Amino acid sequence: MGKFDLAVSLIPLGGVTEVGKNMLAIECGDDIVVVDSGVKFPEEEQLGIDLVIPDITYLLQNRERVRGILLTHGHEDHIGALPFVLKDLNVPVYGTKLTLGLVESKLEEHGMVKQVDLRLINPDQKLRLGSFQVEFFRINHSIPDGVGLAITTPAGLIVHSGDFKLDQTPVDGRVAEFHKIAAYGTRGVLAFICDSTNIGREAMTPSEKVVGETFDRIFRNASQRIIVATFASHVHRVQQVINAAVKYGRKVAVVGRSMLNVVDVASRLGYLQIPPKTLVEVDEIDRLPREKVVILATGSQGEPMAALTRMATHSHRQVTIEEGDTVIISATPIPGNEQLVARTINNLFRTGADVIYKEVALVHVSGHAGQEEIKLMLNMLRPKYVIPFHGEHTHQAVFAEVAAKVGIPRENVFIANIGDRIELSHQGGRIAGKVPSGRVFIDGLGIGDVGNIVLRDRLHLAEEGIVIVVVTINKDTGAVLAGPDLISRGFVFVRESAELMNQAREKTVQALEKCQQQQITEWSIIKSAIRDELGQFIQVKTQRRPVILPIIMEI
Known part of the structure; x- marks a missing residue:
């Protein structure tokens, strides 16, 4: 028997050499499972494009072998491509309660919810998918109900971190399941697929609770309206805004379609605790004293049509920011959005508002692990091979250096490109060629009908x-x-x-x-x-x- 006769293949179809559109195929024998199905937002030169999703040609060529899609959590870069992927690859989708709640809401928008097989899991169950046995372990992230995966294959144990941080004082009190992670290390881990987004931070990522302490101080001192912009899916951040509003006797109005949707799903499923009569409709806020109002809005990334951006330019139908209002931008710009965010902050200052953002107060912490947390995971798991994901080339290179510090040989850290077939066994590891892969552009109702030639023409028209x-x-x-x-x-x-x-x-x-x-x-x-x-x-x-x-x- 050759050294790769009993091997497992890890095939990233997205999420490596980039931040976004996460998708990983795990293949062994006649079985394939897929981890996550995310979108990426378009880059500046991709004019007119709404979303970018992974190319699933390889999965479609092997559709009869795909046993299901496993979701680690409910962020767009992990679930956003599902409505497009499931149109052609309708396989069971597994996720936790909040994750599936957000997926269901997304599928309803596309009129697909009745055609899709959504299967609820909890972190304590085991799942058999063909030759794979899947276990789950709770992790902390910037959205509740996130899980990592431990997948037992005929070739060995594969552990996938999901997006994670090791928060010792999480808002919901649910710490990561360290005992499970340590037990996987005792069993022996063939490969660890690890979040590398925050690998550039040497220390541990601060707890989400420190943001709540900052909110408390700001709310205590604010004399007029408070407007908080954050990621709609950051349920723990939303909870802390609501907690501070209740403590200081303020009503909360939610503005922005995605924010309204997440608040509805999370509160209905019990992940948001909102006291009665706390929420008010946005058209009611003008009848309330300004010092009794909090507005929770989308737009932390400076998106042109998002609520905060329109408020900053006085183009929002219902909300006008006035001198003396306090605006909190509780997020950090996604790479590529820095100019949009800076423009929004500049416009907010023009209105006379008191603008508070990450550089002037601790109003945001990352949901991703820093170096010390990653070292701890590596030491607990002691994997033979490591594949950094959820990061660009820089993240991958730095990750390899950090892994070397805890004794993992450089040649056992795979710096993967999209479409690489990483073939692993206990006897060896290699990149054994590529599979069809790439990116598919979503433009309006069109899926994949816009390619590089059309984008080149659009750029030419825009520039000349x-x-x-x-x-x-x-x-x-x-x-x-x-x-x-x-x-x-x-x-x-x-x-x-x-x-x-x-x-x-x-x-x-x-x-x-x-x-x-x-x-x-x-x-x-x-x-x-x-x-x-x-x-x-x-x-x-x-x-x-x-x-x-x-x-x-x-x-």
């Missing part, structure tokens, strides 16, 4: 603008019957650039005359001639390269 050339020709002789007329959008303002546009028109006429002299009547050749002549002229005159779109009509 467009010049449309409309001309009518005789289909037999090629003679110009009308035009050419030039229409510009995003290139120059026509009224102020009349001379340039007239010269451009003359160049277009010259190109058409050359075609007529050569008796060229083929559309594609005429269009190419117009693009070449006009593009060269505009480049020389303006040092710009707008999209040139000839439209030829034949009579």
Whole structure:
């Protein structure tokens, strides 16, 4: 028997070399289980894209072997792709109560909830999926009901941390299940897939409760309205806002669709404790004294259409921020959102509000483990191999250095790319090629119909603008019957650039005359001639390269 005859393959379809769209396939023999199914939000140059999801081509090619999808927790980067994935891969989905509650709400929006097989788990049960036995252990994160996974395979035990921190004083009192984690280490762990998001922080991540202490101090001193923006899914943070509001006799209004949805699901399932008559509708707040109101809003990432962003620009229908209000931005910018958040903070200061954010007060702590917590997990589990996930190249490289400090050889830390097949056994480990993988863009109702070529055209249009050339020709002789007329959008303002546009028109006429002299009547050749002549002229005159779109009509 060869050293890889009895091996397990770990195949990241997302969540490595990036933060977002987490998805991992675990394959052994005839069985595949999938861990998480998340989205990633578009990057700045991905114009018009709503969401980015993993490419599941490999799972579709092996659909009869996929035994189910295991969810670690209810954040968008772990569950957000489910409505799109389950349309083509309708397998059972396993998760804890709050996680499935958020999934169900998401599926209802897509009209899919009755077609999907959602199966509730609790951290104390064991699950048999083909040749895999799955166990769960409670971890702490910035959303309740998160779990890690211990998956026994024919090749050995695989432990997946989920997103985690080791909070000794969690808001809900449920500490991580250290005894289970230590027991897995005693049994022997073949591979540990570990959250690396906060690997750059040397110390342990502070407890979520310290944010509640900061809230208490701010609420005690605030003299007018308090507006708190945070991630909608951060249920423990929302609970602490509600606790402070109740303590200081304030009513709470919830603003923003995602925030309303999470508050509804979490309170209905018992994860949010809200005393009666604490919540009020947003249209009631103007009838209450300003010092008796707290507004809980989305927009901590500066999203253009989110509630806080619109409040900051006085474009929100129901809420206007006034001088003397206190605004708390209880989050840290996701990489890529820094400018949006800075712009929102700047606009809030313009209103005269007292703005409190992470740099000036402890109003946010991470939900991800720092180096010391990761070292503790590595020492408890003592895995043979480690795969850092939920991080970019930098996170992965630093993780390898940290793992070496606790005695894990550098060659046993796999720095994976999306689509890598990491093949492991107790005899050895290797990257054994790649599977079909990548990213799929969601644009409106379209799934995957926008690719790199379309995005390149959108970027070109956004940066350089467009010049449309409309001309009518005789289909037999090629003679110009009308035009050419030039229409510009995003290139120059026509009224102020009349001379340039007239010269451009003359160049277009010259190109058409050359075609007529050569008796060229083929559309594609005429269009190419117009693009070449006009593009060269505009480049020389303006040092710009707008999209040139000839439209030829034949009579």
